[in-house]
Amino acid sequence: MSTLLHRRNTVQNINELIASAPATSSQLTNDHRASLSARFRAVNATSNRRLDAWMVEQAGKPYDPFHWTPQIARRVLGASALRRITTRSDLSLSQAVRDELADHLLRSTAGYTQSGSLSYWLSGLSHASLGLVCAEAVSWATTTYEVLQGIERPWQLAQSDAYYDVSAARTSLRGRRDIVIKHDEQRVVLRLRAGSPGKSSGPGLRCDLTIDALASPTGAAASRFIGVWPDAGVCLSVDGTMADLRAGARDLVRTAVVQQRGQMLKAA
Amino acid sequence: MTILAPNSPLSAIEALRGDKTKRPISDLSSASGLRAQLEDGIYSIMGKASPLTPLVVRSSSLRQNHNTIDIQQASLSLFRGILVTQVLRLLSVGVEVTDPFSEALSAWRCEKSGSDLVRSFNQLDKEQVARLEADVNAHASTLKRSLGVVSATWMPRSCVRASQRFAGGHVLLFDVVDLMVGSTTSKFASVALFDVTTSPLDAGAERTMRFHALMQTLKTSVVPLRTSIFSSATGELWTSDVDYEILSRSVDEVLSTLNDMWKYV
Numbered sequence: 001m002s003t004l005l006h007r008r009n010t011v012q013n014i015n016e017l018i019a020s021a022p023a024t025s026s027q028l029t030n031d032h033r034a035s036l037s038a039r040f041r042a043v044n045a046t047s048n049r050r051l052d053a054w055m056v057e058q059a060g061k062p063y064d065p066f067h068w069t070p071q072i073a074r075r076v077l078g079a080s081a082l083r084r085i086t087t088r089s090d091l092s093l094s095q096a097v098r099d100e101l102a103d104h105l106l107r108s109t110a111g112y113t114q115s116g117s118l119s120y121w122l123s124g125l126s127h128a129s130l131g132l133v134c135a136e137a138v139s140w141a142t143t144t145y146e147v148l149q150g151i152e153r154p155w156q157l158a159q160s161d162a163y164y165d166v167s168a169a170r171t172s173l174r175g176r177r178d179i180v181i182k183h184d185e186q187r188v189v190l191r192l193r194a195g196s197p198g199k200s201s202g203p204g205l206r207c208d209l210t211i212d213a214l215a216s217p218t219g220a221a222a223s224r225f226i227g228v229w230p231d232a233g234v235c236l237s238v239d240g241t242m243a244d245l246r247a248g249a250r251d252l253v254r255t256a257v258v259q260q261r262g263q264m265l266k267a268a
Numbered sequence: 269m270t271i272l273a274p275n276s277p278l279s280a281i282e283a284l285r286g287d288k289t290k291r292p293i294s295d296l297s298s299a300s301g302l303r304a305q306l307e308d309g310i311y312s313i314m315g316k317a318s319p320l321t322p323l324v325v326r327s328s329s330l331r332q333n334h335n336t337i338d339i340q341q342a343s344l345s346l347f348r349g350i351l352v353t354q355v356l357r358l359l360s361v362g363v364e365v366t367d368p369f370s371e372a373l374s375a376w377r378c379e380k381s382g383s384d385l386v387r388s389f390n391q392l393d394k395e396q397v398a399r400l401e402a403d404v405n406a407h408a409s410t411l412k413r414s415l416g417v418v419s420a421t422w423m424p425r426s427c428v429r430a431s432q433r434f435a436g437g438h439v440l441l442f443d444v445v446d447l448m449v450g451s452t453t454s455k456f457a458s459v460a461l462f463d464v465t466t467s468p469l470d471a472g473a474e475r476t477m478r479f480h481a482l483m484q485t486l487k488t489s490v491v492p493l494r495t496s497i498f499s500s501a502t503g504e505l506w507t508s509d510v511d512y513e514i515l516s517r518s519v520d521e522v523l524s525t526l527n528d529m530w531k532y533v
Contacts, residue, residue, distance in 0.1 A: 010296075010489045011453060070379050092420035094361055128371035129378035131363035132354070138361055139425040146423075149453040196431045231429045233487035 002247075003239035004202045009228055011150030014190075017237050018153055018181055021188045021224035025240035028219035033167075036214075036249055040169035043256045046263060052174040052211075053204035056251045060258030068121040070129075070136040071194075076118055077101065077133070078140035079178065082148075083157055093145060097137045101130060143230045144178060144192055155181045158189070162208075162215035173252060175211030186223040196232030203251045205238050210248030213240065221245055279416020280498055280505050284449065284460040291456040295491035298512050302519055303486060309523040310435045313530050323529050324440045327463075327479045330521055331472035344396060347389055348403050349466045350376060352500055353446055355408040356464050357426040360418050360447055368408030369401040407466050407500035414503055422449040430483040439526065443483035452490045457510075459484065459492035469499045469506055478518035481510040491515070 007013040055063070081096035091099070101122065107113055108123035122130065148155060162175035179190040191208055205227045213221035221240030228235045238244050354372035358365050365371055380386050392400070418424045428448045432441040450458035461480045465473060474497075481495040495514075496507035508514065 008489055009487075069381075093423065094420035097361075125378060126371075126374045128354075128358060128363070128365075128374040131358040131361060131371075132375035132378055134363070135357040135361045135426050139428065142423045142425050146451060146453055149451070194429070196433070231487070232431050232433075233489065 002202070003237075003241055003244055004205075005237045007235050007237070009230060009233045009235045014147070014150060014226070014228070014235060015152050017224065017226055017235070018151065018183075018188050021183075021186065022239050022241075023184075023186065023223070025186060025221045025223040026213075026242040026245055027221065028213050028245065032219070032245075032249075033214070036253075037167050037169050039249075039253045040166045040171045040256060043169075043253065043260050045170040045256075045260070048170050048172070049256065049259065050172050050174060051252050051255055053176065053207040055259075056207045056255045057198065057200040057204040059200070060255040060262065062259075062262055068118060070133045073118055073122070073133055074136035074140040077104075077137035078144060079157060081137060081141045082144060085145075086157065093141045094134070094138050097134050097141060100137070101134060147190070147192065147228060147230065148179065151179070151181065153181050153183060155179050162212045164211055164214040171256065173211045173214065175208040175215065177208065177212055188224045188226065189222040190226045190228055192228050192230065194231055195229065197227070197229050197234055197236060201227065201229075201236060202238065203247070205236055206244050206248035207251055208248075209238055209240060210245050210252065213245055280414050280462065280496070281416040281418055281422075281449070283505060283507055284462060284494055284496055285422065286494065291458060291493060294452075294455060294457045295512075296489060298491050298515060299485050299489040301512075302482065302515055305516065305519050306434055306522065309519065310439050310526060313523065313527050314435060314438065318436075319438055319533050322438050322440045323526060323533070324442060325522055325525055325529075326442045327444075327476045329525050329529075330475040330479055344392075344400050344403070345466065346385075347392075347400055348407065350385070351400075351404045352407045352411060352464060352466050353427070354379075355404075355411060356415070356446055359412065359415055360424045360426045362418070362420070365408065365412065368412075369404045372404060372408070410503050411464065411498070411500045414498065414505065418447075418449065423451055424449050430487040432483065432486050441483060441486075441522065443480060445480050445484070448484075450493065452488045457491060457493040459488075459490070460494040461492055461496065463495075463497045464500055465497060466500050468502050469497060469504050473497045473499070473506060475518070475521050477506065477508060478514050478521065482515050482518040482522070485510075485515055 077097055077100050080100045081093060084096040084099060085091050085093060104119040104122045108119045113119040158177040158180050162177055164173045176191045177189045178192050181188040189212060205225055209221060209225040213219060223240050224237050226235055226237040351372040354375045355365055355368050358375060377386060425448045428445045430443045445461045446464050447462040449460050452459055461484060463476060463480060477495045477497050481492055484492045492510050494507055494509055496505060498505045
């Protein structure tokens with residue numbers, strides 16, 4: 001049975017979702033990991049593939065090659081700026097974003113960047129474009145900060161997204177996570193997204209839950225995974241049950257299959 | 269309630285923030301009533317019918333009749349509006365804008381590289397670009413003079429999007445507010461919405477102000493403190509405190525627009 005819940009994005013609802021998270025959650029064992037790896041190995045990959053919830057939501061549709069845009073950069077910069085203000089309360093969000101931008105530009109000037117990296121891209125932008133990137137990052141950071149302000153339990157910003165390399169299958173999985181709320185042995189994870197949720201947002205959320213559990217050394221799933229869409233004023237949540245974890249893993253494998261078929265058709 | 273200030277405020281931002289001691293307690297209860305009002309109204313218009321494509325209402329739908337603008341007919345005024353908005357975004361994060369046209373264009377190209385509108389812009393001839401440049405510089409100068417300093421502590425956000433689905437997804441409401449300041453989590457109402465238009469203000473501008481307030485209320489379930497619209501053509505600023513009456517009026521305007529649209533489906 002699906003544990004998907006749909007709520008309005010209000011301070012009260014988010015706190016209720018966090019407080020009512022199940023006291024227990026499932027755990028992925030080595031057998032589960034081996035089984036997932038075998039399934040991915042069965043889907044031939046001509047090159048390394050990376051899967052995430054977005055691809056699952058898009059049903060494995062081919063996507064344009066990655067390139068940085070202000071909308072993509074805002075999450076990285078915004079999250080780093082928020083980390084800065086958690087340690088330095090005298091900083092404003094705008095100042096924290098500007099400091100973050102300055103750090104990236106310094107790194108680039110010092111020659112510590114590779115082509116394709118965020119720092120490299122930022123170093124090639126005009127003064128005005130950097131201003132726009134700053135405006136986007138400030139808007140993203142402020143939206144996230146508003147969500148954080150409303151959370152009653154102690155929270156921490158996720159140090160990074162969840163990454164899991166499926167052994168011997170040339171596949172890596174990437175799960176988004178923004179805020180982690182730890183309570184006793186359990187944790188609740190929040191993920192923020194722009195836009196509004198569609199019909200496939202539930203499966204996307206389950207994929208992030210599964211990847212988060214796979215990336216955990218103990219394999220313990222979050223007791224609840226909450227997706228927040230501030231633009232639409234909506235939040236969805238799924239619980240860390242074995243049924244949801246299995247559904248997430250199944251959707252990821254299916255996406256790999258669809259991608260492989262697409263590549264075969266293209267080659268033919 | 270529209271405020272008529274006894275003394276003209278020094279800047280638009282100052283007018284938006286107003287007197288901090290006179291702010292009402294955040295209204296967290298009106299949103300659900302407005303949502304219900306909209307759902308009931310939409311049902312009375314559409315009944316159980318399901319259109320093949322959803323009906324989309326934006327702030328521009330309230331300002332004109334429901335005919336959409338063809339991308340090929342994108343006029344200079346459309347580009348002017350886009351570029352002036354970019355200038356506002358830069359000003360909101362404290363960027364010193366010395367050459368508004370080129371800086372706004374550079375920022376816009378960085379944001380929308382490869383879009384149909386950018387391609388359409390690239391097809392403008394030299395004379396049109398020169399006219400647009402002069403226009404944008406003039407509008408940006410009015411905006412810069414009137415906006416004032418946006419303090420970082422007011423949590424400015426630019427191009428704030430909102431989308432709401434009604435009637436099982438058959439009706440979509442979309443909105444973008446150019447600039448928003450204040451917090452939705454404070455005890456007292458503090459969110460102020462600021463929209464910039466390059467046209468002179470008219471009755472349509474009032475509807476836009478109300479629509480922004482409605483969408484913000486539906487999105488966050490918190491009624492904003494103030495909504496405003498600024499014309500960079502005339503330097504005029506209209507500002508209004510948000511209350512249930514204004515929001516309810518906007519619901520009626522949305523329903524009336526939908527009714528017109530439904531006749532053509």
